[in-house]
Amino acid sequence: xxxxxxxxxxxxxxxxxxxxxxxxxxxxxxxxxxxxxxxxxxxxxxxxxxxxxxxxxxxxxxxxxxxxxxxxxxxxxxxxxxxxxxxxxxxxxxxxxxxxxxxxxxxxxxxxxxxxxxxxxxxxxxxxxxxxxxxxxxxxxxxxxxxxxxxxxxxxxxxxxxxxxxxxxxxxxxxxxxxxxxxxxxxxxxxxxxxxxxxxxxxxxxxxxxxxxxxxxxxxxxxxxxxxxxxxxxxxxxxxxxxxxxxxxxxxxxxxxxxxxxxxxxxxxxxxxxxxxxxxxxxxxxxxxxxxxxxxxxxxxxxxxxxxxxxxxxxxxxxxxxxxxxxxxxxxxxxxxxxxxxxxxxxxxxxxxxxxxxxxxxxxxxxxxxxxxxxxxxxxxxxxxxxxxxxxxxxxxxxxxxxxxxxxxxxxxxxxxxxxxxxxxxxxxxxxxxxxxxxxxxxxxxxxxxxxxxxxxxxxxxxxxxxxxxxxxxxxxxxxxxxxxxxx
Amino acid sequence: xxxxxxxxxxxxxxxxxxxxxxxxxxxxxxxxxxxxxxxxxxxxxxxxxxxxxxxxxxxxxxxxxxxxxxxxxxxxxxxxxxxxxxxxxxxxxxxxxxxxxxxxxxxxxxxxxxxxxxxxxxxxxxxxxxxxxxxxxxxxxxxxxxxxxxxxxxxxxxxxxxxxxxxxxxxxxxxxxxxxxxxxxxxxxxxxxxxxxxxx
Numbered sequence: 001x002x003x004x005x006x007x008x009x010x011x012x013x014x015x016x017x018x019x020x021x022x023x024x025x026x027x028x029x030x031x032x033x034x035x036x037x038x039x040x041x042x043x044x045x046x047x048x049x050x051x052x053x054x055x056x057x058x059x060x061x062x063x064x065x066x067x068x069x070x071x072x073x074x075x076x077x078x079x080x081x082x083x084x085x086x087x088x089x090x091x092x093x094x095x096x097x098x099x100x101x102x103x104x105x106x107x108x109x110x111x112x113x114x115x116x117x118x119x120x121x122x123x124x125x126x127x128x129x130x131x132x133x134x135x136x137x138x139x140x141x142x143x144x145x146x147x148x149x150x151x152x153x154x155x156x157x158x159x160x161x162x163x164x165x166x167x168x169x170x171x172x173x174x175x176x177x178x179x180x181x182x183x184x185x186x187x188x189x190x191x192x193x194x195x196x197x198x199x200x201x202x203x204x205x206x207x208x209x210x211x212x213x214x215x216x217x218x219x220x221x222x223x224x225x226x227x228x229x230x231x232x233x234x235x236x237x238x239x240x241x242x243x244x245x246x247x248x249x250x251x252x253x254x255x256x257x258x259x260x261x262x263x264x265x266x267x268x269x270x271x272x273x274x275x276x277x278x279x280x281x282x283x284x285x286x287x288x289x290x291x292x293x294x295x296x297x298x299x300x301x302x303x304x305x306x307x308x309x310x311x312x313x314x315x316x317x318x319x320x321x322x323x324x325x326x327x328x329x330x331x332x333x334x335x336x337x338x339x340x341x342x343x344x345x346x347x348x349x350x351x352x353x354x355x356x357x358x359x360x361x362x363x364x365x366x367x368x369x370x371x372x373x374x375x376x377x378x379x380x381x382x383x384x385x386x387x388x389x390x391x392x393x394x395x396x397x398x399x400x401x402x403x404x405x406x407x408x409x410x411x412x413x414x415x416x417x418x419x420x421x422x423x424x425x426x427x428x429x430x431x432x433x434x435x436x437x438x439x440x441x442x443x444x445x446x447x448x449x450x451x452x453x454x455x456x457x458x459x460x461x462x463x464x465x466x467x468x469x470x471x472x473x474x475x476x477x478x479x480x481x482x483x484x485x486x487x488x
Numbered sequence: 489x490x491x492x493x494x495x496x497x498x499x500x501x502x503x504x505x506x507x508x509x510x511x512x513x514x515x516x517x518x519x520x521x522x523x524x525x526x527x528x529x530x531x532x533x534x535x536x537x538x539x540x541x542x543x544x545x546x547x548x549x550x551x552x553x554x555x556x557x558x559x560x561x562x563x564x565x566x567x568x569x570x571x572x573x574x575x576x577x578x579x580x581x582x583x584x585x586x587x588x589x590x591x592x593x594x595x596x597x598x599x600x601x602x603x604x605x606x607x608x609x610x611x612x613x614x615x616x617x618x619x620x621x622x623x624x625x626x627x628x629x630x631x632x633x634x635x636x637x638x639x640x641x642x643x644x645x646x647x648x649x650x651x652x653x654x655x656x657x658x659x660x661x662x663x664x665x666x667x668x669x670x671x672x673x674x675x676x677x678x679x680x681x682x683x684x685x686x687x688x
Contacts, residue, residue, distance in 0.1 A: 003630040018641065025648075065634035106652030113645045120638060132638040136645060143649030149656075181603060207597045 007064045010071035013053045013079065014119050020045040021112045028105025038105040042090060042112055046083045049119075053079050059486045063125060067187050070125035070262075074335070074483035078122045078254045085247040085342050086115050091458050092350045093239030095451060099358035102147045102237065111243065114140035118251035124258055127176045127186040134172070134219065137251060138165050141244055145236040157235025164218070164228045172215025178208030179264075188263035195266040202267070209267055212259060213274050219252045220308045223281035230293075233301035238361060241297055242349040245304055246342045253338045256315065261331065261488060268319040276316045276416070282309025283420055287427035297363045299430060300348055303389060304341075306427060311337040313420060314404045317411035328488065330407040332480035333400075339476060340388075340400040340469070347385045347462045354378060354451050354459060368434060370443030378449065379438045381463035388466045390431035391424050395470035403477065496536055502529040516562045524555050538614065541621040 008015060024041045028034055053076055061072040090111065097103040113136055120133030142165065146158035180186055182204040183194035195205065218225040233241045260271055286306025293299035314334025318327040355362035355371075355378075362368070372379040388395030401424065408417045469476055506526040513519040527550045534543040628636050 006633070066631045068632075068634050104652065106648055109648050110645070110652065113641065113648075116641065126635075128632075128635040129638065132635055132642060136638065136642050139642060139645050139649065143645070143652060146653055149653065178597075201602075204597055204602050207593075 006066065007062075009056060010062045010064050011069055011123070012056050013049045014116065014123070016052050017045055017049050017112065017116050017119065020048065021109065021116070024105065024112060025109055028109070034105065035103050038108045039090065039094060039103075042108040043087055045112060046087045046090075046115070049115075050080055050083045053083075059482075061487060063189075067189070068126040068129045069123050070258075071123060072483075072487040074257065074487040075122045075254065077479055077483045078250050078335075079119050081339060081342065082115060082118050082122070082247045082250050085250070085346060086111065086243070088346050088350075088458060088462065089239070089243045089246060092346070092353045092455060093242060095455065096239045096353050096356055097237070099356075100148060100237065107144070107147060110140040110144050114144070114243070115247070118247055118254075121251045121258075122254035124255070125188050125262065127180070127188070130188075130255060130258060131169070131173065131176070133251075134255065135169065137248060138169070141240075141248070144240045144243065145232060147240070148237045151235075151237075153235040154237060157232045160235075161228055161232045168215050168218030168225065171211045171218070175208045175211025175213075175215060178204055178211065182208060188258060191263045192265060195264070202270075205264075205267060206270060209264060209271060210274070212264075213271055213278075216252070216256055216259065217278050219255065220249070220312075221305055222278045222308050222312060223285045223305060224278075226282065226285070226305045229305055230298045230301045233304075234295055234298045234363075238297065238349060238352055238356060238363065242346065242353065245300065245345045245349060249304075249308065249345075250338055250342060253311070253335065257331065260315070261318075261327075269322075272316050272319065275312045276413075279309040279312035279316060280416070280419065282306060282312070283423045287423045287430075290427065291430050293430075294366075295364050296352060296368070296434070297349075300345070303427065303430075304345065306423070307337075307341045307389075310401065310404060310420060310424075311341065313408050313416065316416075317407045317413060320411045326407065326411050328481070328484045330411065331488075332477070332484040333403040333407045335480040335483065336473075336477055337400040337404050339480070340396040340466075343462065343466055343469070344385055344389050344397055347381065347459065347466060348389070350455075350459045350462060351378060351382045351385070354449060354455065357447070357450065365434065365437050366444060368438050369441040369445075371438040373443050374446065375449050377460070381460060382438060383435050384463045384467050386431040386434050388470065390428040392428070393470075396466050396473060396476075397470070399470055399473040399477075492536060496533065499529045499532045499536070502526075503533070516567060517559065520555060520559050520562055523558075524551050527551050527555070538618075539620055541624050 020041070024038055024045070027041065028038050031037065056071075057073070057076045059073055061070065063070055090108075094103070097107060117133045117136030117138075117140060120129055120136060122133075124130035124133055142158055142162045145161055146155055148154040176186075179191060183191045183198070185191050185194060214225060218228075221229045233245065236244065260268075264271060283306050286302045286304070286309060290299050290302035290306070293302060311334050314330050314337060316330075318324070318330040320326060352362050355367060368382070371382065384395065388397035391398045391401040401420075405417045405420060408420070503526050506522045506529065509522040510519045510526065513522060527546055531543040531546045531551075534540075534546065
């Protein structure tokens, strides 16, 4: 027995979140009417985790817990972004869930555990931890979708999400078991070595890879594994939709990087062609289907599908005919794309939450009609978000699309870049339609917008950040570049 | 054929037959009981492989707890078998097609070419006193402590989610709270008012 106590230092943020989750649980259980205490404790947990993550950040790749946990720069930045987006989600959704009587300590607990699941996924270096993190995230989200118990639509969405999610987890596990059979290890770095030394026949590896990519595609929500997205986005309470649409995309990106780049980089040629297929389908279907959606939550769901497809383009263009020259650049552009997508999604659903009030959910195009007359400030904010999502210069969405397209062109897939631009043009139609409805239609709903000042300020900052980072994308890009450089 | 092989083939035959009966039995209670038999025999096969902890866990957890619960549910629910069987024949072609396709793929990949006995090293012989359970426990609390703790948090999430989704506080219910009843003091119930004596 030669066991040494693992080094807890790199995993300090996870340990802090777990410890705080018990604090929230206990105070919530023993103090009556402690909902706002739970809220503030949850925000404190996220803030504390961010502090710990920054404090323990060093540019090194550190493995601990018998190589099951990896701490590197990419993981740290992704985690920081996760804390930020979850904190913003909670800030935006506070009055919404308060009005609908779904605010409870359990709600905040589930959000904390979803966050923990994302952190575990991002820091996984082992199939077991990857899978457990994914389940922690998914189970919390299934329950959150169902929190509005009296809503039949939410229950239906939760059921669909649960059944399809379980199926996808099964696919992922099946693929992992195949990879284990072929390489004899569950540890990602050892799998990479085993594949490198193996050579020759790759049939079993390919078989496993197909299932792993399918499971991954489900979690990212790209075609043809996107069926759950529109229904879940529409059916879930808007506060939960906001959560599902934002932070888990970062975790799914982290999972893709760990699985495909850390573990299966030797098979890059194979998974790139699979991802290219998924990306092309997603960009096409997401943009075209979104046109027909009168429901904004559904429309943003389809737009999310196309955005994730776009992000995959970055992963597709890493390795060209065995040349790994472009890989870092391509992956950092994909990471930048996820960052900017999360920022935009937060603001887009944030506006819907601002317009919602007790007994009324703003979720259709009708509800945005003439927003300019009701509140020209928020109409302006929404316009920024829509312009950015459509990829109009000089917002962050433009720069994200631009850097991904640069990577695609550099790797020689010119037709792919042209296709992506054409589809983005189609997509611009439904984003601009929202702007048109806000500024040129007559309002049908003249009730005043009553939201807490903190939320107004946060939403304004969020939207202005989209504009400002579009003008100065340099340092976000630098973060992405550095994290790829130091991590791989 | 030595004794071990005889036992293995016996148990394997029982597993296969019982599993077949699970999906062909008309009565769901019978199907559940056949599943118990299949689990039990699979436990026996694990015992043959020196995996005594897994064998016991399978029997205790699946047979003892899960299947008993399952039987309860099956017996309590009034399942309309006719409705479940509806559309069986219309779905059969596509179901069979997918099933055969998957079977063929699995045979191609998982056949003896890649996962045959010659690809797997012969497991080492263990001394007589070797304890599988002890070894599992050691690994679980040392090398695998991180996933082990994560699994415990997944279970905690399941508990919290179950409470969050099912606990309803109803205001209209006139239930008694024993704790409050016991904690009641005289002053809560009786108000002693001092009054001046009335003149007559």
